[in-house]
Amino acid sequence: MSQLSSAPSTNIKVCVRVRPLNVEQPSQPDPDLRTNVTSIECWNLKNNVIAPNPDYDSYDYQNSTSEKSKKTAYGFDHLFFPVSKTVEIYNMAVKSIVAAALEGYHGSVFAYGQTATGKTFTMQGTADEPGIVPLAVHDCFSYIRQRNGMSKDREFLLRMSYMEIYNEQINDLLSPSSLQTIRIYESRGKGVVVKGMKEEVVISAEQVFALVAAGEAHRHIGSTEMNANSSRSHTIFRLVIESKAMNTNSKSKVRVSTLSLVDLAGSESVKSTHTSGERQKEGKFINKSLLTLGKVIWKLSEGSRKNLSIADLAAHIPYRDSKLTRLLQPSLGGNAQISMICNVSPEAVHVEETHNTLKFASRAKRIKQRASVTEVMDDATLLQQYREEINALRSQLTVLVEENQSIQTQLMSPGGGRGMGGGEDEEETQAIVAAIHNLERLILRNADEKRTGRSGGVGGSGRKVRVTSGGFFGSNRMSSGGGGKHPFFERVSSGGSEGGGGSFGLVKSDGGKGDKAAVNGASSSPPFLVPPTQPLGGTPNDGPSEAMNDMSVLSTRLSGVSVRSGTPESFSSSYLDSHSLVNELQRVQGLLGAVLEKKNNKRLSMGGDGGTIGTPSKFSGAPPPPPTPTLLKPSLHFSSKEEEIKHLRTSVSQLELNRKLAKADATFLSQQLSDKDDMLNEVAMLLEAVERHQEALERENAELAEALSRTQGRLGQVEVELMQVRGGGGGEEMGTEEGGGGGGGGEEFEMY
Numbered sequence: 172m173s174q175l176s177s178a179p180s181t182n183i184k185v186c187v188r189v190r191p192l193n194v195e196q197p198s199q200p201d202p203d204l205r206t207n208v209t210s211i212e213c214w215n216l217k218n219n220v221i222a223p224n225p226d227y228d229s230y231d232y233q234n235s236t237s238e239k240s241k242k243t244a245y246g247f248d249h250l251f252f253p254v255s256k257t258v259e260i261y262n263m264a265v266k267s268i269v270a271a272a273l274e275g276y277h278g279s280v281f282a283y284g285q286t287a288t289g290k291t292f293t294m295q296g297t298a299d300e301p302g303i304v305p306l307a308v309h310d311c312f313s314y315i316r317q318r319n320g321m322s323k324d325r326e327f328l329l330r331m332s333y334m335e336i337y338n339e340q341i342n343d344l345l346s347p348s349s350l351q352t353i354r355i356y357e358s359r360g361k362g363v364v365v366k367g368m369k370e371e372v373v374i375s376a377e378q379v380f381a382l383v384a385a386g387e388a389h390r391h392i393g394s395t396e397m398n399a400n401s402s403r404s405h406t407i408f409r410l411v412i413e414s415k416a417m418n419t420n421s422k423s424k425v426r427v428s429t430l431s432l433v434d435l436a437g438s439e440s441v442k443s444t445h446t447s448g449e450r451q452k453e454g455k456f457i458n459k460s461l462l463t464l465g466k467v468i469w470k471l472s473e474g475s476r477k478n479l480s481i482a483d484l485a486a487h488i489p490y491r492d493s494k495l496t497r498l499l500q501p502s503l504g505g506n507a508q509i510s511m512i513c514n515v516s517p518e519a520v521h522v523e524e525t526h527n528t529l530k531f532a533s534r535a536k537r538i539k540q541r542a543s544v545t546e547v548m549d550d551a552t553l554l555q556q557y558r559e560e561i562n563a564l565r566s567q568l569t570v571l572v573e574e575n576q577s578i579q580t581q582l583m584s585p586g587g588g589r590g591m592g593g594g595e596d597e598e599e600t601q602a603i604v605a606a607i608h609n610l611e612r613l614i615l616r617n618a619d620e621k622r623t624g625r626s627g628g629v630g631g632s633g634r635k636v637r638v639t640s641g642g643f644f645g646s647n648r649m650s651s652g653g654g655g656k657h658p659f660f661e662r663v664s665s666g667g668s669e670g671g672g673g674s675f676g677l678v679k680s681d682g683g684k685g686d687k688a689a690v691n692g693a694s695s696s697p698p699f700l701v702p703p704t705q706p707l708g709g710t711p712n713d714g715p716s717e718a719m720n721d722m723s724v725l726s727t728r729l730s731g732v733s734v735r736s737g738t739p740e741s742f743s744s745s746y747l748d749s750h751s752l753v754n755e756l757q758r759v760q761g762l763l764g765a766v767l768e769k770k771n772n773k774r775l776s777m778g779g780d781g782g783t784i785g786t787p788s789k790f791s792g793a794p795p796p797p798p799t800p801t802l803l804k805p806s807l808h809f810s811s812k813e814e815e816i817k818h819l820r821t822s823v824s825q826l827e828l829n830r831k832l833a834k835a836d837a838t839f840l841s842q843q844l845s846d847k848d849d850m851l852n853e854v855a856m857l858l859e860a861v862e863r864h865q866e867a868l869e870r871e872n873a874e875l876a877e878a879l880s881r882t883q884g885r886l887g888q889v890e891v892e893l894m895q896v897r898g899g900g901g902g903e904e905m906g907t908e909e910g911g912g913g914g915g916g917g918e919e920f921e922m923y
C-alpha cells in the first residue's frame with residue numbers, strides 16, 4: 172500500500188444548521204436571512220457567528236441559563252440560518268469531500284445534534300428537499316461520467332454498505348436477517364476492520380437509493396415526545412470507491428477510498444423526551460455513545476492544540492469505549508477529510524442543549540486532519556479481480572470462437588454434416604459474451620460517454636428526471652409514525668416490499684429483469700422528482716440486451732454482486748472476503764467448463780483433432796475438459812477386436828484417473844480453503860484476546876492519567892494558594908477546559 176499524495180493538514184470543517192422554529196409554517200422575521208443578521212428566540216445569528224440574544228427576556232430563559240452561557244458566542248466555518256436549504260449546505264460543506272473521495276481521499280460527513288433538530292432531515296431529506304446522502308450519491312455518479320479532474324480516464328468500481336448501531340450492537344441494514352455476526356477488530360497494517368458486513372456493487376444512483384430504501388425498512392425508529400420519528404440508532408452509509416487508470420496493464424495500482432455519511436442519533440434528556448421503558452434504554456445507549464464521541468473529540472482537539480502526532484495521540488483516545496467511536500476511528504484518526512454538520516434548535520427551552528452542541532462543534536473545529544490518497548497493488552481489490560476475470564473470460568472466448576470457426580469450416584466442407592449444431596454454438600458463445608458484459612457493466616468509466624450515460628450533476632444544469640414511488644416504509648418495524656421517517660428514500664424505492672423481507676429487484680437476482688426495472692425505475696406508479704439535475708431515465712451503463720439476458724442464467728447472476736467483506740474502516744487493501752463473488756465466478760466457470768466439454772465431445776464425434784480448448788481461469792470450478800480419447804481418432808487402426816477393446820479399456824481407465832485427479836484437486840482446494848478459514852478464525856480470536864488485554868491496559872493508563880491530572884490540578888491549586896498566602900495573588904484567572912479567550916470582537920461576549 173502506498174500513500175500517493177497527502178493533502179495539507181486541515182481542520183475539520185464544521186458548520187451549524189439552525190432549524191426553523193415551526194416547520195409547518197416557516198415564518199421568518201427577515202426575508203434575506205442567509206447572509207444577514209437576525210434574531211430568533213434567544214439567539215442572534217450574524218454571518219457565521221451564533222450568540223445569545225441579550226435582549227431576549229423570557230423568565231424561564233433568564234432563570235435557567237447560566238450567566239456564562241449568556242455571554243458565550245460561537246464562530247464556525249458556516250452558519251446556516253433556518254431558511255437555508257440542504258443543497259446549500261451540501262455545496263458549501265460536502266461537495267468537495269465527495270469529489271476528493273472519488274479522487275482517492277477518504278471522506279466522512281457527520282450530522283450531530285440534539286434530538287429533533289433535523290439531522291435525518293439534513294442527511295436524507297425529503298422528496299422536495301433531498302438530503303446529503305442522495306445529493307452525494309448523485310454527484311458520485313455524475314462525477315464519474317465527467318471527463319475532467321483527477322479521475323480523467325479512470326475506471327471505477329463502487330460498492331456500498333449500510334449499517335446502524337443500535338443499543339451498542341451493529342446491524343447490517345442490507346442484510347438484516349443474516350446470521351453472520353459483525354465484528355470489529357484491529358489488525359496490524361489494516362487498522363480497524365469490520366468483518367461480516369454485506370456490500371453491494373452499485374452502478375447507478377437509483378440502485379443505491381433502492382438499497383438504502385430497503386435498508387431503511389430495518390432501521391430502528393421510535394416515537395418520543397420530541398420527535399414522532401426519532402432515530403434510535405446511529406446509521407452509517409458508506410461507499411467504497413476503487414479506481415484505476417484505464418488502458419494500463421491489469422496489474423496497475425488501484426486507489427481505494429471510502430465515503431462515510433453518518434446520521435448520528437440525537438442526544439436526549441429523559442426530562443424533555445419523557446421516555447420510559449425501551450425508549451429510555453435506547454436513550455441511555457445513545458447518550459453513552461455520544462458522550463464517548465464527545466470525549467474522543469475533546470481529546471483529539473487537545474492533541475491538535477498541543478501539536479501532538481497522531482501516533483502519540485492514538486494511545487490516549489478512548490475509541491474503544493463505544494462501537495460508534497470504534498467504527499469512526501479511521502475517519503477521526505487523521506486520514507480523512509471531514510465535515511461535521513451540527514444541528515441546533517433555536518428554541519429557548521433547548522438553550523442549554525444548544526450550548527452543548529455548539530461547544531462540541533467548537534472542539535471538533537480544532538481537530539486537524541491530514542488525508543492522503545491510498546494506492547494499492549493488490550489482487551484483493553474487487554476491481555482487480557473483475558479485470559482479471561474478464562481477461563480470462565476473453566481468452567476463453569477467443570479460443571471458443573476459433574473452435575467454432577474451425578468446426579464451421581469442417582461442417583461446410585463436403586460431407587461435413589452441414590447445418591448441425593450451429594444454433595447451440597452461437598448460444599454458448601453468447602453466454603460467455605454476456606458474462607463478460609455483465610462484469611464489464613459493474614465497472615464504471617468516465618471516458619466512455621456512450622456507455623455511462625449523460626452528464627449533469629447535483630446543483631448543475633441537467634434536466635430533472637422522474638423515478639417511481641411505491642414506498643414500503645409503513646412497514647418499518649420500529650416506526651410508530653405510520654408514514655415512516657424518510658420520505659426521500661421512501662419515494663425512490665421501487666417495487667414495494669412489505670414486511671421488510673421481500674426482494675428489492677436490484678440486489679436479488681431475478682433473472683436480470685428485476686435489475687433492469689429497478690435501475691430504470693420503471694413501474695406504473697405515479698412518478699416524482701429525484702434530486703435535481705440527475706439525468707437518468709435509463710441504465711447509466713447500457714447493460715446486455717434483453718435477448719442476451721434471457722439467453723442464459725450466466726448473464727444475470729453476476730449483476731448486483733454482493734460481497735460480504737471484512738471491510739476496512741481503515742481502507743486497507745487486502746480486506747475482501749469475497750466468497751460470494753468467487754462462488755459466482757466458480758459457478759460461471761463451471762458452466763463454461765461444461766460448455767467446452769460439450770463442444771469437445773461434439774468435435775470428437777465429428778472426428779476433430781483434439782487440440783487445446785481454452786485455458787481455465789483461475790476461478791475455474793470445473794475440471795479441465797477431458798483429453799481426447801485417442802481410440803476415436805481416425806488415424807488409429809487396430810489389428811483385432813481384442814486390441815481395440817484393450818485400448819478402449821486403457822482409455823476408460825485414463826479418463827477415470829483424470830476424473831479422480833480432478834476430484835482430488837477439488838477436495839484438496841476445499842480443504843485448503845477450510846484450513847484457511849479455521850486459521851482466520853483463530854487469528855480473529857487471538858486478536859480479540861489481544862484487544863481485550865489492550866483495552867484493560869488502556870483503561871489502566873487512563874485511570875493513571877486521570878489520577879496524575881488530578882494531582883497536577885491539586886498542585887496548581889496549592890501553588891495558587893501559596894502565592895495568595897504570600898500576598899502575591901497571581902492576578903490571572905485559572906483557564907477552564909474551554910479556554911475562554913478570544914474576546915468576541917469588542918462585544919461583551921466571549922468567543923468559545
Ligand SMILES: Nc1ncnc2c1ncn2[C@@H]1O[C@H](COP(=O)(O)OP(=O)(O)OP(=O)(O)O)[C@@H](O)[C@H]1O
Nearest residue numbers: 190194286287288289290291292398401402436437
Ligand atoms: N431545516 C428544516 N426544515 C424543515 N423541517 C425540518 C428541518 N429540520 C428538521 N425538520 C423537521 O423536524 C422534524 C425532526 O427532524 P429529524 O427527524 O430530522 O430530527 P433528528 O435530529 O434526526 O431527530 P432524532 O435525533 O430524534 O432522530 C422532522 O419532521 C423534520 O422534517
